[in-house]
Amino acid sequence: MSRTNQQTCIDCGGDLRPYHIKNSQRVCDHCREKRRVVSFLSDEYIDRTFSENWTKQIFQRLGAFLGERGVSVKSQSRMLAKVVIILREAEQCFSGTRAMSQQWLETRIEQLMSAKQAAPTFFKAFLLKERIISDQEDSKRIGAMQAKIAGLPQDYQRVIEVYVNERVSERKRQIERNASKPLSLRTIESDLEVYTRTIHWLTEHLPELTGWVMVQEEHIHAFLLTLAPKQREMVRTDLHMLFRLARRRRLMTHVPVLSDPVRRWPQTVGALEPKEQKALARLIQESMYTHPIEAFLTALCFYHGLSSFQVLHIKTSDVDIERGVIRIQDRPPIYLLAEDLLLLEQFLQKRKEMPYAQQRRHLVISNLSRLDDEPLGKEYLKRKVCGFSGYTPQRLRISCFTILCEQYGPQYLVEAFGLSLTQAGRYGNLTEYLLEEEVKQQRKEFLEMSRQLEDREKQHRQPSPSEKAEVKHGDTI
DSSP: OOHHHHTBOTTTOOBOOHHHHHTTOOSOHHHHHHHHHHHHTSHHHHHHHOOSHHHHHHHHHHHHHHHHTTOOHHHHHHHHHHHHHHHHHHHHHOSSTTTOOHHHHHHHHHHHOOTTTTOHHHHHHHHHHTTSSOOHHHHHHHHHHHHHHHTSOHHHHHHHHHHHHHHHHHHHHHHHTTOSSOOOHHHHHHHHHHHHHHHHHHHHHOTTOOSGGGOOHHHHHHHHTTSOHHHHHHHHHHHHHHHHHHHHTTSOSOOSSOOOOOOOOOOSSOOOOHHHHHHHHHHHHHTTTTSHHHHHHHHHHHHHOOOHHHHHTOBGGGEETTTTEEOOTTSOOEEOOHHHHHHHHHHHHHHHTSTTOTTOOBSSOOSSOOSOOSOOOHHHHHHHHHHHHSSOHHHHHHHHHHHHHHHHOHHHHHHHHOOOHHHHHTTOOHHHHHHHHHHHHHHHHHHHHHHHHHHHHHHHHSOOHHHHHHHHHHHHO
8 A cells, every 4th residue: 555545544535643644543533433423323223222212213313413513523423422321221210201300311411421521512402402301591590580570679570570471481482383593581681681770760760650650751761861872772662562561461551652663873884885895806806816715705705795603614515516505504505606616716725735624624724723623713704804805704794785785675685695684674674675666667667658658649640551542542643
């Protein structure tokens, strides 16, 4: 065997490290762990290891869960080895998943899985997803909110208590129905913080009020004037939601805040001017071969509107050069044009020159983090993009969405980029865009109708064939 073959992995073709060559190993660590994971999840191993069908199904679903979440094969192999021990003990102690004790599971996880060895948080997340255990952290946070409500003045407690219980129940219903994004406890805690601050201000500056029943519109407006301008609209919306619920539950007889449209404030970070956009596009095209990494990263932010998180979490398996597609987490894929493919080609050639490039999963890597396989930090992308273009990735992304919104409307951002209606509304008003499109359509139809009427008038003015024949016959006579 040649020296070149001895220094490369027989599975992936990547470079072997010095200790691999010294120990005559022909497979790198990544491929060895990958083989181990495949062996764990094989039907032969599962049938040989487990005797109950419910433990077999749990183990198979856990393997699929870890693969979907993008857990490294090293963490997967170590975790699966520990889970085998836990499930085999569970077969001896319990008759099924419903009979499993949450306290027993948590104890065994703490004993067998340490944070350095097998990332137990992923296993707990799987158990929560399968509803084998319940989240004790949620109970603690809900208890903390209830304790905070108990510390409020007695006359203000009931409305806040009803609101929190209503939102917690709504969150439970969403989880039971497998909602993709259930209501977060952080949102409820944030609302409670707003209401607590409002109550403290009312009791301090208006002690004559005996509860929410006596609160009037001028009192709320006086409180809102104490806040920063950009916070007033959000707090006013939260208070209006609270008062509407209280009135619906007959805890209040009126709503002391009007449901006015939310005032829009100018953007802190604006889009690039047309001249700046043309200059940046020209810079990306001219630097394709001299600075391929910076040009490619800038193009992802400027042309495709990717955030720093999305760029840094792209994996090499997400890139399909033949189809010209890059799959992005939590949004539709991006489709590459001819210039994008050239940028990607130059970027990949530069990437091959970095140490251990073939063994690293993420597309964007650097020379400074050669031994780990974690995504780079946002500072790396900001340093590369700002040093190359002079603009932050955030401003380039805002410019991309602003240009497309002006051309195609906010709904295009929702369908093409996966933005929510709230996010798309920051770049344009959907109602105004639809009105403009309707006016354009009606104007187009009006012009078409006018053209048809003019054609008809011309036809009426022109003599018919019989009239033309009579005219000619009169001329001959």
